[in-house]
Amino acid sequence: MASSTPEPATLLERAQSFLSENKRAVLLGTAAALAVGGVAYYAATSSRPRSELDDAEKGPKKDKKKGGKGKKKKTVKDTEGPILEERERPKPNVEDADALPDTPLTAEQIASMSTEERARLAATFKEKGNSAYKERRYAQAAVLYTRAIEVTPKPEPVFYSNRAACYVNMQPPQHALVVEDCDEALKLDSNYVKALNRRAIALEGLDRFEEALRDFTAATILDKFSNQGTAQAVERVLQKLASKKAAEIIATREPRLPSFTFIQAYFAAFRPRAHPTMPENPSTGDQTLLLALQALDAADYAHAVTFAGEAIDQGISWDEGRAEALNLRGTFKYVIHLPSRANCFLSSLHLGS
Known part of the structure; x- marks a missing residue:
């Protein structure tokens, strides 16, 4: 035990x-x-x-008999x-093993049994469960262990x-x-x-x-x-x-930019373009877009993506400028969500060639 x-x-x-x-x-x-x-x-x-x-x-070891070898207990x-x-628990009655009830016992039937009878029946269910388990009949073994749990006088x-x-x-x-x-x-x-x-x-x-x-x-x-x-x-x-x-x-985790070296290499894979021509009377959004493009030229990528988003929110007065701001913000979102920086870096070099 x-x-x-x-x-x-x-x-x-x-x-x-x-x-x-x-x-x-x-x-x-x-x-x-x-x-x-x-x-x-x-x-x-x-x-x-x-x-x-x-x-x-x-269990306890058995003494060896004189003139012969002791029998070893087999472990299955x-x-x-x-x-x-x-x-260790009460030995099951071999005769009881073939006379187990086919249906679960009721609470009244269990209560009417003596403690010794319940212990012996529980041990018998357990032994039958062991046999079913060794034969890989796991569902049947589980049922037999359940019935042992139901009748045992002591858990x-x-x-x-x-x-x-x-x-x-x-x-x-x-x-x-x-x-x-x-x-x-x-x-x-x-x-x-x-x-x-x-x-x-x-x-x-x-x-x-x-x-x-x-x-x-x-x-x-x-x-x-x-x-x-x-x-x-x-x-x-x-x-x-x-x-x-x-x-x-x-x-x-909140999205964040990759390393400076990676972003710099990414943008270097593309040919530089001139900034779009600003309107004569630029709006606040137009001026913020200009700040975003200047930050991009200076490799200040954190400010570039921030200014691009602010410019779109403030409103850009002409279509070319709005397209430029959306493209810039979309590019940074793409870079942030790359599943594999190394693989996408190679892809960007291929696309920019």
């Missing part, structure tokens, strides 16, 4: 509290350090690697999903975690249900590293990267940095979170 000593629980609570309060400033740096530090610690202290979720509890692995963990975190494993492997994966079940499992056992890992995987699938990073980080700490897969998951989610934040910043 999972250890219930207070030290790991305190460590998890401290880790989650600290990460929650410092998500943006400290969490990212801490997670990155864990990704590197975990590998170093792993190399120095671990005698053998473990797969990302291969932390199933093992699912290469496409997490290993179903085994915890068991393993039932919720195993059902979460079924949801992870369904097509498409039911990430929201995985999170719900792992929440329940962790309420019952706050040190349940498998449930933390499964919830982190589901949160990552839901693009809830900050929460996934929190869980992977906590799992890495609880595993004492010995699980290389979890450390790699921290780095993977950190990269996704950074990309997401960068996209959000770019989407909300």
